[in-house]
Amino acid sequence: MEKLSDNLPIITLTTDFGIHSHFVAELKGKLLNILPNCKIIDITHSINPFQLIETSFILKNSIFHYPPQTIHAVGVDSSLELYKSLIIAKCKNQFIIAANNGILPMVLNGFEYNYKNIEIKQDDYFSFKNIFPHYIKSLIENNFDLEKLPGENENILKLVMQKPVFSGNIITFNIIYIDNFGNAYTNLTRDFFEDVVGNKKFIINLSKFESVSKIHTNYNDVSEGEKVCFFDENGYMVIAINRGRANKLLGFRLENNQFIIELI
Structure with a gap:
């Protein structure tokens, strides 16, 4: 007879816990006590604290690359207290578990998905460590059938990622993620840009004194130290400096991050 531990799925972890504390180690220990031999993959633990938009960007661009029935546990702004x-949501045979804080509708926007909203009555500030693992186990024990889990199919909190705005001859858009190299990923997509700009000339104002007027294909289209804008493989505009840190040299921050494209 097959035991639960014989065929466990992958469990990924995405948190804002950081890499220098004991929280991630505690969480993994808890999971391994409940689900011995489970396969734990770290997506990232370096999300800026409570940043759901950044979290959404990371998850949207990573979770659908995993094998079917992978469980993605999200520990950002995750207090069930x-x-x-x-x-617990199912989308394209991936399963995501998160607090009802609005993150899942942002991640799964544009996709069909099913979910269960499970009320948690006990107060536990560290619920991601102490409560989430038990529901991961319950999902596995119920053969990934959401209908066998407690809860309801309604009352999910919905947050929507801010979209670019086009008014007059101006497009305004925002940074949603800054990677380890200082490159800024924005909410401006290739489709939006091509629909609005087409063949018109434009200027992208990056700061008070810096701008670009051309979209390139990658970093190496410009000389080392030069500014570059291009669309990544997922269709998001990236603002970067070839072999430099755009966030430092151009003063980008997640908290103060609006850009303007002028059509000319």
């Missing part, structure tokens, strides 16, 4: 329920 605050949000009172957790969501």
Whole structure:
């Protein structure tokens, strides 16, 4: 007879815990006690604290590359003492578990998905470590059938990622993620840009004194130290400096991050 531990799925972890504390190690220990031999993959633990938009960008561009029935546990702004329920969602045969804080509708926007909203009555500030693993185990024990889990199929908190705005001859858009190299990923997509700009000339204002007027294909289209804008493989505009840190040299921050494209 096959035991639960004989065929465990992959469990990924995405948190804002950082890499220098004991929290991630505690969480993994908890999972391994409940699900011995489970396969744990770290997506990242370096999300800026409570940054759901950044989290959404990371997850949207990573989770669908995993094998079917992978479980993605999201520990960003995850206090069930605050949000009172957790969501387990299924989308394209991937399973995501997170607090009912609005993150899942952002990640899964544009996709069909099913979910269970499970009320959590006990107060536990460290619920991601102490409560989430038990519901991961329950999902596996119920053969990934959401209908066998407690909870309801409604009352999910919905947050929507801010979209670019086009008004007059101006497009405004924002940074949603800054990677380890200082490159800024924005909410401006290739489709939006091509629909609005087409063959018109334009200027992308990056700061008070810096701008570009051409979209390139990658970093190496410009000389070392030069500014470059291009669309990544997922269709998001990236603002970078070839072999430099755009966030430092151009003053980018997640908290103060609006850009303007002028059509001329």
